Amino acid sequence: MGTVTPLRTKEETFYPGVVEAPRFSCALGGAYMSTLATFGAVPILHSGAGCGMSQNFGQNFGAGLNGAGPNGNTSTPCSCLVEEHAVFGGEEKLRDLIKTTTELVRGSLYAVISGCVPALIGDDVGAVVKEYRGGAPVIHVNTAGFIGNSYKGYEQYLEAVIDQLLTPQPVVRKRVNILGIVPYQHVFWKGNLQTIKNLLEKIGVQANMIFTENDGLEALQSIPSAELNLVFSPWSGINPARKLEEKFGTPFVVIPSVPVGPKDTSAFLRFLVRRLQLRRTRVEKVIAAEEHRAYRFTEYMADIAMMALPHAYTAIVADTGTAIGLTRYGSNELGWLPEVVVVTDDPPEEYREEIINHLTEGLESAVKPQVHFEIDSHKIRLLLREHTLQLVLASSLEKHIAVDELSAMQVSVAFPVYDRLIVDRTYAGYRGGLALMEDVAYKYGGPL
Numbered sequence: 001m002g003t004v005t006p007l008r009t010k011e012e013t014f015y016p017g018v019v020e021a022p023r024f025s026c027a028l029g030g031a032y033m034s035t036l037a038t039f040g041a042v043p044i045l046h047s048g049a050g051c052g053m054s055q056n057f058g059q060n061f062g063a064g065l066n067g068a069g070p071n072g073n074t075s076t077p078c079s080c081l082v083e084e085h086a087v088f089g090g091e092e093k094l095r096d097l098i099k100t101t102t103e104l105v106r107g108s109l110y111a112v113i114s115g116c117v118p119a120l121i122g123d124d125v126g127a128v129v130k131e132y133r134g135g136a137p138v139i140h141v142n143t144a145g146f147i148g149n150s151y152k153g154y155e156q157y158l159e160a161v162i163d164q165l166l167t168p169q170p171v172v173r174k175r176v177n178i179l180g181i182v183p184y185q186h187v188f189w190k191g192n193l194q195t196i197k198n199l200l201e202k203i204g205v206q207a208n209m210i211f212t213e214n215d216g217l218e219a220l221q222s223i224p225s226a227e228l229n230l231v232f233s234p235w236s237g238i239n240p241a242r243k244l245e246e247k248f249g250t251p252f253v254v255i256p257s258v259p260v261g262p263k264d265t266s267a268f269l270r271f272l273v274r275r276l277q278l279r280r281t282r283v284e285k286v287i288a289a290e291e292h293r294a295y296r297f298t299e300y301m302a303d304i305a306m307m308a309l310p311h312a313y314t315a316i317v318a319d320t321g322t323a324i325g326l327t328r329y330g331s332n333e334l335g336w337l338p339e340v341v342v343v344t345d346d347p348p349e350e351y352r353e354e355i356i357n358h359l360t361e362g363l364e365s366a367v368k369p370q371v372h373f374e375i376d377s378h379k380i381r382l383l384l385r386e387h388t389l390q391l392v393l394a395s396s397l398e399k400h401i402a403v404d405e406l407s408a409m410q411v412s413v414a415f416p417v418y419d420r421l422i423v424d425r426t427y428a429g430y431r432g433g434l435a436l437m438e439d440v441a442y443k444y445g446g447p448l
């Protein structure tokens with residue numbers, strides 16, 4: 001048998017010139033989706049027409065087949081800049097666009113989101129926006145796409161809100177803001193936010209989840225009244241939390257992931273007892289009742305979990321927070337063996353060592369995962385091929401490698417997800433682990 005000549009050298013295979021199927025959009029995309037997630041807010045794009053259209057399907061549809069709401073996609077006002085504006089500037093067109101939008105589209109807040117073109121030609125978008133102060137608030141989010149990715153855009157949106165909209169408020173005891181859960185990009189964002197809010201309500205803490213609240217403007221304006229900001233990510237959301245600390249003196253704490261399952265959820269609530277000085281007996285009563293229910297119901301799924309996936313070798317390919325939450329739950333509560341974790345949200349270098357610690361320390365399994373930071377689908381495919389796996393929790397992009405090449409089960413849990421509808425599904429909280437097992441067992445298809 002002759003030798004097979006590889007189509008690419010090893011170097012070319014590992015360092016292709018382009019990123020294949022990236023797992024986020026640009027900063028404009030993140031700010032655009034955050035605006036749409038603020039109920040009642042209207043985005044106004046100051047960019048080329050393609051910038052907005054590329055988010056249609058690119059961002060919201062990739063977040064579990066979600067629609068973008070009444071002000072998204074083709075309903076979004078856009079200055080649609082062309083060559084003429086690159087030469088003569090686009091400020092005049094933006095003036096007309098803000099004027100007609102505020103007249104024709106009802107909104108409680110207008111967010112002018114500027115992309116690469118106005119940044120390159122030097123439009124003074126901030127000055128134009130200032131002309132429209134007086135009616136419903138108009139803010140400017142400067143998101144030249146080349147500044148960063150969607151996670152950066154989420155932070156820039158919140159930072160624009162902090163700088164241009166928020167004023168000091170009396171601090172309300174036992175009130176917190178939920179930060180770090182990025183709309184659409186974290187595909188379970190709606191369910192995660194609501195679950196955390198409901199959980200905190202049970203222990204007497206009022207949580208402002210900001211996004212999906214019925215009055216988005218009020219939710220934003222009440223941010224400075226919180227006693228504490230909770231950032232549910234080791235990195236995304238930390239910049240706005242710092243800004244809130246500087247401007248309003250609100251301290252923040254970093255929770256590495258949305259807690260999945262009883263162990264991490266109880267640990268999170270006990271942490272809040274200390275941090276917010278809550279009545280321990282009340283919280284312990286809630287924990288006891290919730291744990292009892294969660295473990296009682298775990299008994300219903302125990303047999304199929306043992307038959308289908310006893311100590312399953314698992315790969316997790318997801319954004320940082322999702323990867324940490326699922327790795328810990330699978331390892332500490334289901335006995336899965338976390339073989340490899342690929343972090344796909346491109347966290348800044350300075351946070352990576354800490355993220356590796358979160359993914360490898362405090363696990364009860366004998367296996368500690370190999371941790372990679374990678375956004376390129378081709379390279380992720382090559383990484384997964386190096387392992388023998390039974391379960392792959394990943395994006396839709398890994399579906400075929402998992403099922404066809406590795407003969408593993410695959411569940412889509414991270415962006416992009418386009419093979420399942422995610423409305424308020426969540427793996428957060430006491431019931432979250434059960435929901436995950438329901439989804440995994442559905443892929444297994446039963447013992448026969």
Ligand code: SF4
Pocket residue numbers: 026027028029047048050051052054114115116117143144145146
């Ligand atoms: S990277 Fe720039 S040009 Fe491309 S979609 Fe984003 S804002 Fe528009």
